[in-house]
């Protein structure tokens with residue numbers, strides 16, 4: 001529990017003794033001072049609530065209230081006065097006092113006012129801490145985002161240069177006689193696919209750390225799938241997995257084509273990687289609902305066990321050697337940015353089903 005510090009400024013010893021006793025009994029940490037000068041000194045050590053007599057030997061309590069507020073803006077001052085006049089009340093308020101008590105006051109009244117002031121100060125402190133924390137988090141996100149963008153750029157440039165050189169090497173190897181060709185081209189194709197994989201990870205990381213504004217357009221699910229199917233057919237063949245689609249021609253969505261293509265690539269690659277030889281990956285989409293288009297990415301792999309269904313969307317969660325664990329968090333973030341959703345279920349083939357909901361385009 002935080003200490004609740006009360007500063008008493010009064011030059012009447014018997015009243016002070018009495019106050020100290022009452023407040024200490026309420027678990028307040030009390031400091032008592034009898035002059036303005038001493039009070040300002042003591043205020044530097046920190047206090048939450050100050051009880052200040054209006055008449056002090058070396059000055060005016062109302063003025064002291066203003067200076068105490070200056071020294072500690074989050075704290076509150078309660079003024080104690082012998083006379084209740086409109087002028088003194090107005091002066092107390094303009095000096096920034098929280099409350100104004102006329103002597104003699106009843107102890108329960110005093111405790112009530114101090115309690116209220118204390119709660120107010122605590123609330124202010126909490127609010128300030130919260131704002132500070134939010135600001136720190138925002139600044140951190142900005143710095144991390146900028147750093148990531150810079151780093152990704154630095155990685156992508158040499159990767160693209162390597163890819164260019166690789167194309168050159170492949171072309172030259174292509175001119176060799178066929179015997180030697182095969183033995184060289186095969187490892188080269190592995191180098192190419194590894195470079196592409198790195199490029200994809202950089203893309204995912206960048207999109208996740210620093211999502212850009214969406215460029216929305218109306219597009220059919222079939223058009224969206226054309227590109228990813230074209231890019232993944234060879235991979236599917238190699239794995240001995242059939243890649244199919246059962247998509248309603250009328251399924252038309254509103255979304256950012258590049259970002260949704262990235263989503264499809266991630267989900268289809270996951271599905272292909274999970275499915276054993278002889279299995280299948282099917283994309284199914286319908287336009288039954290007026291507001292939403294549902295796209296299911298189904299596979300005949302082992303599926304995702306119930307206890308892992310939340311975790312797979314967490315950044316860096318992966319069960320694969322060399323997996324980044326960024327694919328699904330990116331899918332989740334992109335769908336959320338589109339106002340849609342993604343969840344995992346079980347496919348009719350017994351494997352995983354990823355259910356995407358995206359806003360349907362009108363007309």
Ligand SMILES: Nc1ncnc2c1ncn2[C@@H]1O[C@H](COP(=O)(O)OP(=O)(O)OP(=O)(O)O)[C@@H](O)[C@H]1O
Pocket residue numbers: 201266270271274299301302303304312317318319320322323324325326327328329352
């Ligand atoms: N179709 C699926 N079937 C079974 N498990 C899946 C499927 N898709 C994803 N998972 C599980 O979710 C985890 C996280 O997937 P995510 O795409 O985020 O990262 P990753 O695939 O492991 O790494 P990367 O995408 O970089 O290759 C996977 O490691 C896997 O355990």
Ligand SMILES: [Mg+2]
Pocket residue numbers: 266269270327328
């Ligand atoms: Mg993945």
